[in-house]
Amino acid sequence: MIVTANARLSISVETTLNPLTNALEIKSLVLPIEFSDTITIDVFNTAFMDIVHYTNKALHVKEKRIIDEALLKMREQFGYKQNFSVKIHKNIPTGHGLGSGASDATAVVKAVAHLAKLKPTPEQYYNLAVKIGKDVPYFLVNKPAVYNLNKQEVTPIKFKHNPQVLLIIHPDIYEKENVVKDFLDYGESLQKPLEKVVELAESGSLRELGSVLFNDFSETIIKHTPALRTVLNDLKQLNVEAYGIAGTGTTIFALSDNRHLLRFISDKYRKQNYQTVMTKVIR
Structure with a gap:
């Protein structure tokens, strides 16, 4: 099977x-x-x-x-x-x-x-x-x-969007247990409500959703793998609708309705020895 x-x-x-x-x-x-x-x-x-x-x-x-x-x-x-x-x-x-x-x-x-x-x-x-x-x-x-x-x-939830998804995966491995431990040692919660993200995931535009995404672990992960900040800044400069660090790992995601833009970004970071993956949300 x-x-x-x-x-x-x-x-x-x-x-x-x-x-x-x-x-x-x-x-x-x-x-x-x-x-x-x-x-x-x-x-x-x-x-x-x-x-x-x-x-x-x-x-x-x-x-x-x-x-x-x-x-x-x-x-x-x-x-x-x-x-x-x-x-x-x-x-x-x-x-x-x-x-x-x-x-x-x-x-x-x-x-x-x-x-x-x-x-x-x-x-x-x-x-x-x-x-x-x-x-x-x-x-x-x-x-x-x-x-x-x-x-x-x-x-x-009722996720209203159907974006293209790009994963930009840094080769570093940062174990979840270590992320949580380091966060408890020197991290700080952003004190943002998840409810607002859910609201815009269900009813807002993709760009509005992107404006409220957050990850309390982001700064802890970036401290471990500083190159991720450069990627995030690049996505901001390229005006990608929604992006961030995925969970507790060293993967960056980008959500966009512009497939050609994500292909351009994918090619760029593949040449820099990142693993890149184009995929879709399962609805």
């Missing part, structure tokens, strides 16, 4: 420090995008255990633990006897804020359920996703939504 696992784009990120627990609470406005990995799942000899491997040389495969955990939790919950071979062809780079590990895990869980002839209820899927964590609850919904990471709650 062959399935795809798409990336997601966090276009605004709001942080709040819980005064009681001293934990950082994170809410994001998230868009699913067509950029995806390809996964082959086959029933394996029952004398073996589940095997997960990558068919191409991946830059960073720490995410394998997420998929191993998903298969383990799946077996614990449903008790099926089949074993599975999972082959992942990576397109989405790991560790760049695009959610590829959680997306792959979600796709594998759904494929195993189909092959093992299970029929999980939405509640069972959600409970399993919460046990796995790592944004898997978001990918069960896989729609434009506000995602509360701490509560693992997904609230879909």
Whole structure:
């Protein structure tokens, strides 16, 4: 069985420090995008255990633990006897804020359920996703939504736009755990409301939406990878409608109705050894 696992784009990120627990609470406005990995799942000899491997040389495969955990939790919950071979062809780079590990895990869980002839209820899927964590609850919904990471709650929105999407991916890897730790050490919340971003995502123009996008982690990420500021300034000078840093990674996104402009920018940064990807929002 062959399935795809798409990336997601966090276009605004709001942080709040819980005064009681001293934990950082994170809410994001998230868009699913067509950029995806390809996964082959086959029933394996029952004398073996589940095997997960990558068919191409991946830059960073720490995410394998997420998929191993998903298969383990799946077996614990449903008790099926089949074993599975999972082959992942990576397109989405790991560790760049695009959610590829959680997306792959979600796709594998759904494929195993189909092959093992299970029929999980939405509640069972959600409970399993919460046990796995790592944004898997978001990918069960896989729609434009506000995602509360701490509560693992997904609230879909009506995203009115249909822009071209450009990803400009810096080769540096900045682990999410380190981003959060560094933010707690020296970062500062921008104190902007995510509600305004949601309002313009649903009813404003793309340029109006771009004017209110924010990411509380941006300055922390730029301090780690200063070259990102140059890219952001370039996008501003080129009058791109909406852009920013995606989530907690070193990926910059640009949203525009001008495909030719994004192609020009893509070519420019590809020559500077960035990975660039043209894609679309999944609606």
